[in-house]
Amino acid sequence: MSSRELVERGTRQQAQLADVLERVLDKGIVIAGDIQINLLDIELLTIKLRLLVASADKAREMGIDWWTGDAFYSSARRDNSLDSRLRRLEEKAGIPVSPEGERE
């Protein structure tokens, strides 16, 4: 199997929703000016938060709750929330960490 086949294989199945939303809602050109309707950043944030909450609940329904139960992470959570832990990791990796995040 060549590497290109690996990529093409990915296109045959439907792309994951999070990957689509990240691109469609958060990237691409934003038109300012003579436009009637545009999305406000605050709305985008709302979408993201709701998605996050919905997914966490869904994950728990499926029994995926390792981030609350796993000892490895529980010990980390005593003084660090998962979020701050990720943030520090992101800072080290040089990933922008503003709340809206991903624009360079």
Next chain:
Amino acid sequence: MIDAAPGTGWYVYGFAADADSLEHAAADAGPIRLVRHDGLVAIVGEVPLDEFGEHELADHLNDPAWLEEKARRHENVLQAFAARTAVVPLRFGSIHGELDEVRRLLESRQSQLHGTIDRVRGRVEIGVKAWVDTARLADTLRGEEGASSSGTGREYLQRRRQEQRRLDEVRERCAELAAEAHGRLLSVAVEGVQNRPHPPELTGRPEMMLLNGAYLVPAADTALEAEVGRLAAEHGPFGVTYELTGPWPPHNFVDDRDGAA
């Protein structure tokens, strides 16, 4: 001047370089209208304002089923055109009342759009995600340290400190692995960006997302995938796996760097 029918607006999916076969792309993508100007086209669809009006949109955005359907529609339209020409994606939800407004938009941004099109033409965006099984990484690091800890369980506090130190090491190694991966992928790509990794609550996966990168590469060039293959082989022992997505239209590479609007 072509107004949308009462109660409808013109939704702009993106811009593209004009080409012969675009009517086919428009047909493939459903009811699409092309607005042309100076070698550029705007990819436009008529949408009902009871869904896409300013207030209605805000409500619908919080409806996951609606949002998924429309977001995928946006992506699918762009992909139908990206298969035939260079595409400049717009962000979701750009809606105009008249086609003339869309034409004016093309006119006012034409030099910038030509610049962006020249930059992305013949290239695709490939997503690369790296995942780490942190428990496996911790095991590997412990192995590198050599066998540790006295059997007696001498001091609880000491073990706690060791555990904390190992956690720090795991974090550091994760950051190093992500930085190495992104750097190496950049070296075989035209451009690349590192986006914020999706949190576990969103992915629902037990592994942690280490890298959420997007890379602009020539459409026929597989150097990036080859490098991902090498990274996967080298980082596998550390519990890291790689995932490729795409090819995507160049969503991550069409911001305002080609000149302000």
